[in-house]
Amino acid sequence: MKITLDEMQAFAAVVDGGSITAAAEQLAQTVSGISRALGRLEGKLHTTLLRRTTRRLELTEEGAAFLRHARAILASVDQAEEQMAARREQPSGRLRVDAATPFMLHVIVPLVAGFGRRYPQVELELNSNEGIVDLIEKRTDVAFRIGALRDSTLHARPIGRSRLRVLASPAYLAQHGTPAAADELARHVLLGFNQPESLNDWPLRDGDELLHIKPTVASSSGETLRQLALAGGGIVCLSDFMTRRDREEGRLVQLLADRTLDLRQPVNAVYYRNTALSSRIGCFVDYLVEALGERAFDE
Known part of the structure; x- marks a missing residue:
């Protein structure tokens, strides 16, 4: 046969x-x-x-x-x-990587060319999903997850921690004014997530709890919310890894900085412990950590 x-x-x-x-x-x-x-x-x-x-x-x-x-x-x-x-110290073959769209665009994509030059025999397949994917079902080798991890069957390698900030564009603030306190946010257009609800907990105090906002406009994608904020569509709370350049170049400005808690989201690379692709995964994660530097997403 x-x-x-x-x-x-x-x-x-x-x-x-x-x-x-x-x-x-x-x-x-x-x-x-x-x-x-x-x-x-x-x-x-x-x-x-x-x-x-x-x-x-x-x-x-x-x-x-x-x-x-x-x-x-x-x-x-x-x-x-x-x-x-x-054995030849030359990792090769296909490596399927999954990450939420903002992390893929702002962190992984800028590093792909350099990784390819160092490891020309590794074939990257990049997939974006806004939710948490089943690595086996989606045939994913390594995924990057932001926030608390739930699946204890996965091996997790910490990549860094990324701070959350409340932001708006100068155009939005010129038209709607700048809130001076957290309780004034309710009078503004708030951009938030439709799921999970925990992403709508902003790093501001509301009594003994974090401020939980009800979005005026909701999306499943942080990148969609970023684009809305850049277009003057409202106030948003996003992670530093996707907004650093926007803040440095003045496209977004931080609000209520003196009242903002230092709340940082953990970023982890996750994969199965018994994976047969450890060489490929290892070289990719190592390269990412090296390229980001010691501070990773911290400021």
């Missing part, structure tokens, strides 16, 4: 991409080549792995069972290649 790795890789890519065309693009092959590989695989297994409809491809029961074995085999091959590369 002699099933080949190429056939298993083509099958997995079709499942992941949802179509033969997407798999062909991912693997840099022709559509006909992927289709033939699937045909050979099903012929060797004497079963149908994918049910073809007019709109999409669906796994058969046999296909789902074979996919689990195929993924395990492909992962073992990746691990073997990684171990051999590690």
